[in-house]
Amino acid sequence: MSIRWPRLLTPTNLSQIIRKQKNPLTAFQIFSEAKCKYPNYRHNGPVYANMISILGNSGRINEMKEVINQMKNDSCECKDSVFVSVIKTYARAGFLDEAVSLFKNISQFNCVNWTQSFNTLLEIMVKESKLEAAHRIFMEHCCGWEVSSRVRSLNLLMLALCQKGRSDIALQVFQEMDYQNCNPDRESYRILMRGLCEDKRLNEATHLLYSMFWRISQKGCGEDVVIYRTLLDALCDNGQVEDAVEILGKILRKGLKAPKRFRHNLDLSHYGNGEDTEGIKRLINEALVRGGTPSLGSYSAMAIDLYNENKIGEADRVLKEMQDRGFRPTALVFEAKAAALCRERKVVEAVEVIEKEMVEANCVPTVRVYSVVVRGLCSEGQSVLAILYLKKMEKQVGCVADKKTYGILVDGLCGESRFLEASRVLQEMLIKSHWPCAETYNRVITGLCSVGKQYEAVMWLEEMTSRAMLPEYSVWSSLVASACCNMANIAVCSDAYKRLKSS
Numbered sequence: 001m002s003i004r005w006p007r008l009l010t011p012t013n014l015s016q017i018i019r020k021q022k023n024p025l026t027a028f029q030i031f032s033e034a035k036c037k038y039p040n041y042r043h044n045g046p047v048y049a050n051m052i053s054i055l056g057n058s059g060r061i062n063e064m065k066e067v068i069n070q071m072k073n074d075s076c077e078c079k080d081s082v083f084v085s086v087i088k089t090y091a092r093a094g095f096l097d098e099a100v101s102l103f104k105n106i107s108q109f110n111c112v113n114w115t116q117s118f119n120t121l122l123e124i125m126v127k128e129s130k131l132e133a134a135h136r137i138f139m140e141h142c143c144g145w146e147v148s149s150r151v152r153s154l155n156l157l158m159l160a161l162c163q164k165g166r167s168d169i170a171l172q173v174f175q176e177m178d179y180q181n182c183n184p185d186r187e188s189y190r191i192l193m194r195g196l197c198e199d200k201r202l203n204e205a206t207h208l209l210y211s212m213f214w215r216i217s218q219k220g221c222g223e224d225v226v227i228y229r230t231l232l233d234a235l236c237d238n239g240q241v242e243d244a245v246e247i248l249g250k251i252l253r254k255g256l257k258a259p260k261r262f263r264h265n266l267d268l269s270h271y272g273n274g275e276d277t278e279g280i281k282r283l284i285n286e287a288l289v290r291g292g293t294p295s296l297g298s299y300s301a302m303a304i305d306l307y308n309e310n311k312i313g314e315a316d317r318v319l320k321e322m323q324d325r326g327f328r329p330t331a332l333v334f335e336a337k338a339a340a341l342c343r344e345r346k347v348v349e350a351v352e353v354i355e356k357e358m359v360e361a362n363c364v365p366t367v368r369v370y371s372v373v374v375r376g377l378c379s380e381g382q383s384v385l386a387i388l389y390l391k392k393m394e395k396q397v398g399c400v401a402d403k404k405t406y407g408i409l410v411d412g413l414c415g416e417s418r419f420l421e422a423s424r425v426l427q428e429m430l431i432k433s434h435w436p437c438a439e440t441y442n443r444v445i446t447g448l449c450s451v452g453k454q455y456e457a458v459m460w461l462e463e464m465t466s467r468a469m470l471p472e473y474s475v476w477s478s479l480v481a482s483a484c485c486n487m488a489n490i491a492v493c494s495d496a497y498k499r500l501k502s503s
Helices: 011-020 024-037 045-057 061-074 080-092 096-104 115-127 131-141 151-163 167-176 186-198 202-213 222-237 241-255 269-274 277-291 296-308 312-324 331-343 347-360 367-379 383-395 403-415 419-431 438-450 454-466 473-485 487-502
Strands: none
Touching: 011 024, 011 045, 024 045, 024 061, 045 061, 045 080, 061 080, 080 096, 080 115, 096 115, 096 131, 115 131, 115 151, 131 151, 151 167, 151 186, 167 186, 167 202, 186 202, 186 222, 202 222, 202 241, 222 241, 222 277, 222 296, 241 277, 277 296, 277 312, 296 312, 296 331, 312 331, 331 347, 331 367, 347 367, 367 383, 367 403, 383 403, 383 419, 403 419, 403 438, 419 438, 419 454, 438 454, 438 473, 454 473
16 A cells, blocks of 8 residues: 655545545554554544444445544544444444444534434334334434434334324324424424324324324415325325315314315315215315415325325326416426336336426426436336437536445446446446446346356456455356456456455
8 A cells, every 4th residue: 555645634634535545454554553653643423423434335344343443542533424324334244233323322422413323223123113112212322412303203103003004103203393392393284184184084084184283284285285185185095085075174274274265165066076086086186286375385295195095197287287377397397207217117207207398398407307317218128218218317517426326337237237338337336426336237247147248247347346346146156157258358357356455
């Protein structure tokens, strides 16, 4: 290892040096040597954060732990975001117990706010169905001064309970929020309303709706329409159309503060006097959007909610009316539409969202919209077309493909046995400073061997090991089998193997 050390080392200098290193173990060695070469030098929080991020992203868990312990012993000030990153790294590696242990010991570090770490850990535990453990963590730490806000964590617990069909307990959690000095937000009501309606607890859901009128709906926010819609749809599905119409009137008056001219009774004569449930629900949705003061928020919220439920036709009508009224849809609306179309395997229409609809709406596609379309194309075996959209992203100012998008594309190309194209995308990924995981290298190398491209496979093998990543046993087997099929390449593979073995 040969680097050019400055005369005077500062934490900023060291951060720049370690970020330039290709091999995370080399960066770790430089990080460790700094104090020996400069006795007066001390690492600060950003340096530790950089080093932990580099080791975590490359899967060097043991070395990452060593740096974390050193940071604790140094007692330097560190941000909550460092622990968020480590907790996520542990979770990806399957070490959830390590993540819990780290969080319980944050008090030993010089960190004054643990809110993000607290919520991140709870969210991961909920996804892993570790509800009892999540509840214990919550009870132990929710009242500490280090957790500045408990609303999001309580929302996570209610979401988990509702997903398990226990909206009755979630309702108790909601009612306890006042005693926790927490004010429920719009997300709290949305989660609980959906949970109660799915469990057919429509009386409790109706009372929850009324509580909105004097808490979060006093200003008549247009985004509340999706919460109102959840209850009204559930009532219609349960045959309580008259109750739904009556509650709609209260929503227009008290919730959305609609002008009197919009508070007319619904004409149900065209819908079989209540027998055409779907038609009535569409009529109610229209009344919700038009009833209050029309706004970008109400139209967007309703359209996104309908797209998320794959009700594409209804959502398209809301989108059209939104544009007819002079509101310009945001990228989030088009993202939801593209995702819905991809779920329905209508990737051609999803492509038109970017090519046609967003252009006509004068809306610039975002990385997230492109990623949705790229994923949809790859899932339908059209990865070559997905490459074109990756190139379009490069030409668009301020829209740079992220690591996740590249990973989706490489996996899609490998799934179609287009390993040379996958190799080129992987090369571009590295040029853009996105470091692939070991699984991506393994898949590309194995694929290249299967199509007789031993030289390219060996080059990627060297690249992989230069980043301190160990290939799977199957990768070596593929390389040997491929070399044996082409005796002319045995010398090349043998030389590569010797170099790798010696390193």
